[in-house]
Amino acid sequence: MPTGAGELARRRLAALACAALLPLTACSDDPPPPTHGGSAYEDVAARMQATLDQRAASLRRGDLARFRATLDRSDAGLVDTQQVYFDNIAQLPVGRLRLRVLPDTITPVDGSGVDSTEYWAEVVVALALEGYDAAPVRTRDRYRFVPTRDGSRLVVGSTTDYAWEEQHPGNAQPWDLHAIHVEQAAGVLGIFDSWTDEDAWQVLDAASSGRSDVRSVVGSDDASPALDGVVVYAVQDLSFLDGLAGQTVGDPDRVDGLTIAVPVDAAAPGRGVASYRIFVNPRVLDEPSAVLGRLVRHELTHALLGARGRGAPLWLSEGIAEYASVRSMSPGQRRLPSRALDVGASATDLPGHAEFGSTDAEAWYAVSWWVCEYVAATYGESTLLGLLEQLAGGADQDRVLPDVLGIDGPSLVRRGVAMMTTTYG
Known part of the structure; x- marks a missing residue:
C-alpha cells in the first residue's frame, strides 16, 4: 500500500533483536578475550x-x-x-x-x-x-x-x-549511541533525537490513539508484555538497525517501519521476549499525518499481537496488520498502491517470502490485506484472528485453510483480489 507522496516502500517484519553498534567511548585494538580467566x-x-x-x-x-x-x-x-x-x-x-x-x-x-x-x-x-x-x-x-x-x-x-x-551483535540501543530526547504519552514511550524531537508529539499522538484503534480489532492478549506500553524509536541514525540484517525483507535502510521483538537475553532464547518495540523511519515524518498514523497502526498490530501467530505465513501476519491499520480510516482514505491491481491479477497463490522480498512487495502487502478483508467480510473477524493462531508455528496452510475456510490458497487469493478489484477497479 502507498505511504503517501512518492509511495514509500514498506518493508516490515517482526524482528528478534536490536542491533549492535559503536557505543559512546574509545575503541581498542586488543585481541579477543579468552573464554575463561581463572x-x-x-x-x-x-x-x-x-x-x-x-x-x-x-x-x-x-x-x-x-x-x-x-x-x-x-x-x-x-x-x-x-x-x-x-x-x-x-x-x-x-x-x-x-x-x-x-x-x-x-x-x-x-x-x-x-x-x-x-x-x-x-x-x-x-x-x-x-x-x-x-x-x-x-x-x-x-x-x-x-x-x-x-x-x-x-x-x-x-x-x-x-x-x-x-x-x-545485539547489544546497543539508541541511548547507548547518541544523545536522545525522551517523551511519554498514554502507554507510549518515545525515543527521539535532535533531528526528530520537533515531531515527537506527532509520533506519540499517532501511537497513543493507534493503540486503542488496533486493540478494537485484534483484542488483547494478557500474555503479551506489550500491553502495558510500547516503546517507539524515531531516530535519524539508522545504524542501530544494522543487526537486523537478514531478519527483515530487503535493506533495513529502506524500511519505513519495523516491529522489534526484544529478547530478555539474546544469549538465552528460552527466556522469551521482554517487549515489542517499534521503529518509525524519520523520513515518514514528512508525510501527511494520515500516512504516519497508518504506518504506526500497522506496527502496533504486530506489537500488540505479540507472540500470537508467531510463525504464521507472511501474507496473513502482514495482511492482518494492514487490515487493522485502516479500520479507523474512511474507505476513501484507504489508499492502494498503483501496482496492486496488476500484481493481483497475476496472482496464482498466496504470496510468500519471495514476493515480499521483490520489487513489488508493496503491491503484495495490498493483496494480502484484501485477502484478509475477504476472510473478515465472509467469515467474520474472529475467524480471521483465529486463522492466525491456527497457522502459528509453521502449521501447514494447505491443511488448515480447507479445514477453516473450506477453500485452498489459490482460491482464497483469487477471491481476495476480486474484492480488491471490485473496490478499486
Missing part, C-alpha cells in the same frame, strides 16, 4: 563488581557525582561521552538496572597476567523500562578497567571494544 582474578572481579554496583546505583538514583567517580577521569573523551549516557538514562523510566561482571572473561590488557593493572572483562547489563518491559533486558558489553591513581580501586576506562562488538 581463580587468579577473583580479587580483580570483586573490585570490578564494586565499581559496577556503584555505577548502577548512581544511574538509578541520578547521582552524577557518584557516577563520575566510577570513571577514569583522566580521559576527557570518556567523561564527555559517559555524561551523554548518564543524561540519556536519566530520561528513561528505569525500573531495574543492574551490572554484573563475568569473572571468566577477565583478560589483562598488557598480557602480563595477574600482575597486570588494567583488564578487559565482559559485563552483563540488565535494564527494565518500567511499564514497558515484562523483564529486564540483558545485554553484554566489554569494559576496560583501569586503576585509580592511588591504586585502591578499578574504574571504567572504556565501554567499547569494536572488534568484540562485531562478533557480539
Whole structure:
C-alpha cells in the first residue's frame, strides 16, 4: 500500500533483536578475550563488581557525582561521552538496572597476567523500562578497567571494544549511541533525537490513539508484555538497525517501519521476549499525518499481537496488520498502491517470502490485506484472528485453510483480489 507522496516502500517484519553498534567511548585494538580467566582474578572481579554496583546505583538514583567517580577521569573523551549516557538514562523510566561482571572473561590488557593493572572483562547489563518491559533486558558489553591513581580501586576506562562488538551483535540501543530526547504519552514511550524531537508529539499522538484503534480489532492478549506500553524509536541514525540484517525483507535502510521483538537475553532464547518495540523511519515524518498514523497502526498490530501467530505465513501476519491499520480510516482514505491491481491479477497463490522480498512487495502487502478483508467480510473477524493462531508455528496452510475456510490458497487469493478489484477497479 502507498505511504503517501512518492509511495514509500514498506518493508516490515517482526524482528528478534536490536542491533549492535559503536557505543559512546574509545575503541581498542586488543585481541579477543579468552573464554575463561581463572581463580587468579577473583580479587580483580570483586573490585570490578564494586565499581559496577556503584555505577548502577548512581544511574538509578541520578547521582552524577557518584557516577563520575566510577570513571577514569583522566580521559576527557570518556567523561564527555559517559555524561551523554548518564543524561540519556536519566530520561528513561528505569525500573531495574543492574551490572554484573563475568569473572571468566577477565583478560589483562598488557598480557602480563595477574600482575597486570588494567583488564578487559565482559559485563552483563540488565535494564527494565518500567511499564514497558515484562523483564529486564540483558545485554553484554566489554569494559576496560583501569586503576585509580592511588591504586585502591578499578574504574571504567572504556565501554567499547569494536572488534568484540562485531562478533557480539545485539547489544546497543539508541541511548547507548547518541544523545536522545525522551517523551511519554498514554502507554507510549518515545525515543527521539535532535533531528526528530520537533515531531515527537506527532509520533506519540499517532501511537497513543493507534493503540486503542488496533486493540478494537485484534483484542488483547494478557500474555503479551506489550500491553502495558510500547516503546517507539524515531531516530535519524539508522545504524542501530544494522543487526537486523537478514531478519527483515530487503535493506533495513529502506524500511519505513519495523516491529522489534526484544529478547530478555539474546544469549538465552528460552527466556522469551521482554517487549515489542517499534521503529518509525524519520523520513515518514514528512508525510501527511494520515500516512504516519497508518504506518504506526500497522506496527502496533504486530506489537500488540505479540507472540500470537508467531510463525504464521507472511501474507496473513502482514495482511492482518494492514487490515487493522485502516479500520479507523474512511474507505476513501484507504489508499492502494498503483501496482496492486496488476500484481493481483497475476496472482496464482498466496504470496510468500519471495514476493515480499521483490520489487513489488508493496503491491503484495495490498493483496494480502484484501485477502484478509475477504476472510473478515465472509467469515467474520474472529475467524480471521483465529486463522492466525491456527497457522502459528509453521502449521501447514494447505491443511488448515480447507479445514477453516473450506477453500485452498489459490482460491482464497483469487477471491481476495476480486474484492480488491471490485473496490478499486
